[in-house]
Amino acid sequence: MDKEKIKILILDDEPIVTKRLKPALEKKGYEVETFTQSSSALKRIQEERFDIVITDLKMEGLSGMEFLEKVKEKWPQTEVIVITGFATMETAKESFKKGVFDFLAKPFKLGEIIDIVAKAVDHLKGKEASK
Amino acid sequence: MVNLKHIFKKILGKGGTDEGRPFSYLFQVFQQILTLNNKILDKIAEANEKLGGEYVFDIRFIEQFVESISKDVQQLIFSMNEMVPGRYEGLFEAYKAIELDIQAIMAGQYIGAKTHVLHFDDVEKGDEDSIGPKNASLCLLKKELSLNIPEGFAITFYAYKDFLSQNGLEEKIHEIMNEWEKGRYSTKEASRMIQSEILSSPIPSNLKHSISDALAILRKKIGKHSLLAVRSSAWGEDSEHSFAGLYDSVVGVNDNGIYDAYKKVIASTFHSKVMEYRRQIGFKEDEILMAVGCEQLIEPEVSGIIYTLNPNEPSCENMIINSTWGLGGILVSGKTTGDMFFINRESREIVGLEIAWKEKKKVIKRDGSFEYVEVEDNRKEIPSLSKEQIKRLAKTAVTIERFFKKPQDIEFAIDKSGEIIILQSRPLKIREKIKTSQLDITHLDKRYQILIKNSGHTAQEGVGIGPVYICAGDHVLDDFPTGAIAVAKYASPRLARIVPRASGIITEIGSVAGHLATICREYGLPAVFNVKNAIEILEDQGQITLDATEKTVYKGKVKELFYYTLSQEPIEESYEYRLLRRILRKIEPLNLVDPNSPKFRPETCKTFHDITRFVHEKAVEAIIDLHYEGIDHSQSISARMKWDIPLDLVVIDIGGGLDEESLKVGVARPEDVLSIPMQGLMQGLRCPGAWDNDPMSVDVSSFMSSLTRTFSAEHADPKMVGQNLAVLSKHYVNLSLRLGYHFTMVDSYVSQNVIENYIYFRFFGGVTDLKRRSRRAKLISDILSFYDFRVETRGDLVVARLKRFGQEDTLRRLYLVGILIGFTRQLDVLMVSDEHVSQFAKKIIELMEGENGQREDKNFDS
Numbered sequence: 002m003d004k005e006k007i008k009i010l011i012l013d014d015e016p017i018v019t020k021r022l023k024p025a026l027e028k029k030g031y032e033v034e035t036f037t038q039s040s041s042a043l044k045r046i047q048e049e050r051f052d053i054v055i056t057d058l059k060m061e062g063l064s065g066m067e068f069l070e071k072v073k074e075k076w077p078q079t080e081v082i083v084i085t086g087f088a089t090m091e092t093a094k095e096s097f098k099k100g101v102f103d104f105l106a107k108p109f110k111l112g113e114i115i116d117i118v119a120k121a122v123d124h125l126k127g128k129e130a131s132k
Numbered sequence: 133m134v135n136l137k138h139i140f141k142k143i144l145g146k147g148g149t150d151e152g153r154p155f156s157y158l159f160q161v162f163q164q165i166l167t168l169n170n171k172i173l174d175k176i177a178e179a180n181e182k183l184g185g186e187y188v189f190d191i192r193f194i195e196q197f198v199e200s201i202s203k204d205v206q207q208l209i210f211s212m213n214e215m216v217p218g219r220y221e222g223l224f225e226a227y228k229a230i231e232l233d234i235q236a237i238m239a240g241q242y243i244g245a246k247t248h249v250l251h252f253d254d255v256e257k258g259d260e261d262s263i264g265p266k267n268a269s270l271c272l273l274k275k276e277l278s279l280n281i282p283e284g285f286a287i288t289f290y291a292y293k294d295f296l297s298q299n300g301l302e303e304k305i306h307e308i309m310n311e312w313e314k315g316r317y318s319t320k321e322a323s324r325m326i327q328s329e330i331l332s333s334p335i336p337s338n339l340k341h342s343i344s345d346a347l348a349i350l351r352k353k354i355g356k357h358s359l360l361a362v363r364s365s366a367w368g369e370d371s372e373h374s375f376a377g378l379y380d381s382v383v384g385v386n387d388n389g390i391y392d393a394y395k396k397v398i399a400s401t402f403h404s405k406v407m408e409y410r411r412q413i414g415f416k417e418d419e420i421l422m423a424v425g426c427e428q429l430i431e432p433e434v435s436g437i438i439y440t441l442n443p444n445e446p447s448c449e450n451m452i453i454n455s456t457w458g459l460g461g462i463l464v465s466g467k468t469t470g471d472m473f474f475i476n477r478e479s480r481e482i483v484g485l486e487i488a489w490k491e492k493k494k495v496i497k498r499d500g501s502f503e504y505v506e507v508e509d510n511r512k513e514i515p516s517l518s519k520e521q522i523k524r525l526a527k528t529a530v531t532i533e534r535f536f537k538k539p540q541d542i543e544f545a546i547d548k549s550g551e552i553i554i555l556q557s558r559p560l561k562i563r564e565k566i567k568t569s570q571l572d573i574t575h576l577d578k579r580y581q582i583l584i585k586n587s588g589h590t591a592q593e594g595v596g597i598g599p600v601y602i603c604a605g606d607h608v609l610d611d612f613p614t615g616a617i618a619v620a621k622y623a624s625p626r627l628a629r630i631v632p633r634a635s636g637i638i639t640e641i642g643s644v645a646g647h648l649a650t651i652c653r654e655y656g657l658p659a660v661f662n663v664k665n666a667i668e669i670l671e672d673q674g675q676i677t678l679d680a681t682e683k684t685v686y687k688g689k690v691k692e693l694f695y696y697t698l699s700q701e702p703i704e705e706s707y708e709y710r711l712l713r714r715i716l717r718k719i720e721p722l723n724l725v726d727p728n729s730p731k732f733r734p735e736t737c738k739t740f741h742d743i744t745r746f747v748h749e750k751a752v753e754a755i756i757d758l759h760y761e762g763i764d765h766s767q768s769i770s771a772r773m774k775w776d777i778p779l780d781l782v783v784i785d786i787g788g789g790l791d792e793e794s795l796k797v798g799v800a801r802p803e804d805v806l807s808i809p810m811q812g813l814m815q816g817l818r819c820p821g822a823w824d825n826d827p828m829s830v831d832v833s834s835f836m837s838s839l840t841r842t843f844s845a846e847h848a849d850p851k852m853v854g855q856n857l858a859v860l861s862k863h864y865v866n867l868s869l870r871l872g873y874h875f876t877m878v879d880s881y882v883s884q885n886v887i888e889n890y891i892y893f894r895f896f897g898g899v900t901d902l903k904r905r906s907r908r909a910k911l912i913s914d915i916l917s918f919y920d921f922r923v924e925t926r927g928d929l930v931v932a933r934l935k936r937f938g939q940e941d942t943l944r945r946l947y948l949v950g951i952l953i954g955f956t957r958q959l960d961v962l963m964v965s966d967e968h969v970s971q972f973a974k975k976i977i978e979l980m981e982g983e984n985g986q987r988e989d990k991n992f993d994s
Contacts, residue, residue, distance in 0.1 A: 015190035017708045022188065024700055030574060086192050108182060108189035111681075 011035045012042040013057040025111045039063035050076050053121050058085040073100050080121040159786040161214050165751045168208045170888050172744050175201050176720050177645040183653045185593030194712050205740045212747045215754045222734030234718050241418050248291040248342035252284045258717050262288045264365030264423040273554055276632040280553045283353045284427030285346045292422050299333040323404035330399040335391050359429040359500055360385045362393040367421035378406045384500030398422045430553050432545035434516045435460035438529045441539040443562050450474045455516045458493030471516050480526045487515050532557050534615050537656045566699045573692050584685040587663045591649035593681040594658035595693045596636025600670045619670050623648045623661045625922035631655050636678040638666045643936045647922045725931050752866045755859050759784050771800040781856045789860025807860040809880040812943035816950015882942050889942045896929040911969045951979055
């Protein structure tokens with residue numbers, strides 16, 4: 002799997018979060034699409050497979066938890082990373098059961114999410130190799 | 133020596149302690165205050181860290197931060213009230229006022245200075261909230277970079293609001309806007325109605341007075357005859373929104389005309405085009421605010437515009453200067469294209485020029501009207517700028533660009549004496565012009581030599597390019613070249629003064645929550661701390677590129693990174709960043725520095741930090757009161773030190789600071805002291821040599837000078853005079869000393885937890901004349917800054933702060949403070965010349981380094 006082709010979808014209802022993450026991950030050579038509404042992100046997920054999905058938990062409409070379930074249902078191979086406010090960290094830990102790759106409390110450093118994404122990429126490569 | 137103890141009658145002050153409340157309970161409350169104090173300062177530092185660009189945070193973080201810090205401050209005030217019930221009720225009022233302001237800021241409302249005018253010379257960072265970003269950034273060029281700008285003053289947003297409300301216009305405007313929103317009025321109709329309401333309303337008399345007073349002060353600087361220019365400076369008129377050119381300016385105004393000009397400019401807030409534009413970008417009604425700048429109108433020989441990077445061909449690395457004779461308006465009007473000079477940004481050589489035929493120039497007549505007159509024959513086809521002027525302009529332009537950290541669009545004038553005067557500077561729109569081919573930042577390691585890779589901690593993100601300048605050894609900070617990258621051992625607060633001129637900072641040691649980091653973030657200066665061996669690696673590298681985001685340093689100039697940064701939307705302009713910045717202005721600054729100042733009162737607390745400082749001081753005072761007024765006789769809380777130095781000291785233990793046995797007998801030996809910070813101080817106090825310079829016999833005039841001094845708050849309390857006290861716990865010390873005629877206070881917390889550690893040091897007073905006292909203040913401040921304290925001096929008052937150093941490093945600095953206390957108590961008597969200052973400084977540093985010297989940059993470059 003070539004790094005250049007890794008595709009990432011980011012869903013967070015706070016535009017500042019997607020605005021920050023997109024250029025930072027693009028700078029690392031990933032292909033990034035961002036959404037601030039879960040409905041449109043869900044639609045996109047139905048159309049196409051993303052290697053990595055980064056989502057917030059607490060959002061209007063469809064919750065992040067439901068969103069990640071849908072993602073995993075449709076694309077079991079996709080790695081999901083949860084980013085969420087400190088207050089909802091406990092809930093986030095629960096999401097491990099649902100096959101989440103890792104989670105991160107907001108506010109976080111860009112370096113931290115970049116590291117987790119890199120680990121997720123390694124994990125994906127590992128899975129690919131063992132096929 | 134005269135003992136003031138005998139001079140003052142001992143009067144018992146009214147303590148606020150209730151009878152019957154045991155010491156142990158009050159000590160507990162005091163400990164609570166200390167804990168809250170640390171917690172609050174810590175939260176402030178952490179919030180400030182979020183502005184460095186490394187963090188991703190959203191509005192919920194800001195909401196949580198505000199909520200939690202506000203709760204802590206409230207709790208702090210309650211605890212204070214618990215210690216001394218009812219004594220500082222003003223704190224509740226101060227808290228409420230700050231809290232209201234913060235809520236208003238959160239709701240997107242403006243909170244500026246509540247004053248009608250602000251003189252350009254008094255403008256500080258953050259005042260864009262009062263006078264608009266356009267006014268504010270011009271003023272900063274003078275304040276921070278010492279560039280010439282027109283003399284003038286700003287009429288604030290507050291004045292605008294006052295004008296509207298005194299004339300009952302707020303409701304009227306609101307109604308018209310409502311009807312317009314509903315489509316009942318066209319934009320043109322609404323615009324005309326609002327503008328005519330403004331223009332037909334009188335300027336309220338108090339506002340008129342404020343303006344005429346300001347004008348009188350301005351006239352003293354610029355003389356009677358100069359004409360004035362009245363320019364707009366609206367809220368939000370920054371780089372993000374392009375209101376440029378949409379508002380009115382009135383140029384060529386005399387004193388009588390200024391009032392109508394003011395109304396004309398504020399009426400232009402409601403030009404139909406602006407109303408449409410605001411609706412389009414979703415501006416709220418309470419965000420519509422207009423300040424104006426009233427400035428001296430410069431009558432220029434030459435004027436023009438500089439683009440610090442050619443917006444049409446950014447990759448050519450050229451700047452453009454466009455100039456013509458007379459006033460610059462002619463360039464905009466299209467009556468002449470003016471001369472064009474293309475200058476290489478680096479070498480500052482002229483690489484291209486197009487000299488225009490300049491038939492006419494625009495000049496202003498005495499009555500304020502304009503006229504196009506014919507240019508003298510011999511000047512029509514010669515360049516309007518000399519080579520020397522071009523060089524100077526280019527240098528100035530680069531300095532301004534470095535200061536604002538992005539390419540600029542600068543308006544300038546050159547007056548009859550040849551001085552360059554900057555009229556305006558704003559960010560150049562360049563983002564869209566950069567080709568993607570210039571932005572390839574992959575595999576930079578194959579194209580450039582990497583000197584440092586992923587090392588240290590980012591204090592402020594960004595990319596800086598410039599020559600290395602080592603801030604140690606023989607290099608003094610005064611010689612710091614504009615645009616260089618500072619490389620230093622410690623992230624010392626003394627580096628703060630080079631921040632406006634630097635391209636980047638790299639240090640081997642330092643906290644990203646410290647003072648220097650805060651300053652770097654305030655100025656957006658790329659900075660990385662804790663980079664191993666930075667000095668050794670970078671010493672002879674010349675030009676380097678610092679990518680603070682990646683914590684990486686390249687040899688030479690990495691153009692790709694420069695363009696990449698330009699192509700990105702600047703994160704510090706996003707709403708959340710601006711909001712947090714504005715909120716922190718109500719929380720972070722410390723205005724209450726001098727406890728002897730009449731301003732050291734609850735009512736003058738302007739920020740949460742002020743409240744925290746105030747409560748801390750007063751809580752210590754309350755503990756000392758307890759010692760004197762002790763009502764709880766069942767418990768002994770103090771002991772007298774028995775040691776080998778001439779210092780009579782009573783220590784009060786509030787928990788774990790002293791061996792219990794010593795409390796019972798009322799005498800404590802050094803080994804009985806369990807307080808960690810007190811141990812550090814004691815080592816310094818007992819350092820051999822520190823007390824060697826015997827108290828000098830005071831000459832008669834010095835002594836008279838001491839008697840005529842007014843003793844103020846800190847030592848006015850008779851029970852304090854002559855008594856040296858320390859309040860101790862295991863991790864805390866507060867030491868207040870009166871030695872000779874000097875008053876010293878040390879307050880420190882030291883534990884394994886780095887973020888809790890701090891030293892607060894205060895020193896003032898002395899026997900001799902103010903000059904010698906100031907010399908001594910300078911000595912102390914020089915030494916403390918050298919050892920990384922953040923120092924403020926006012927006359928002979930020195931306040932020094934140090935935060936977040938490890939336990940060892942903090943103790944080492946307490947050791948220094950101990951030495952200083954012993955060594956300097958009589959120094960002002962000796963300090964007859966300025967040379968003495970550096971001699972003594974050397975001596976103290978020898979004492980420091982002789983004991984446990986680790987400092988490498990021993991050259992004392994204060």
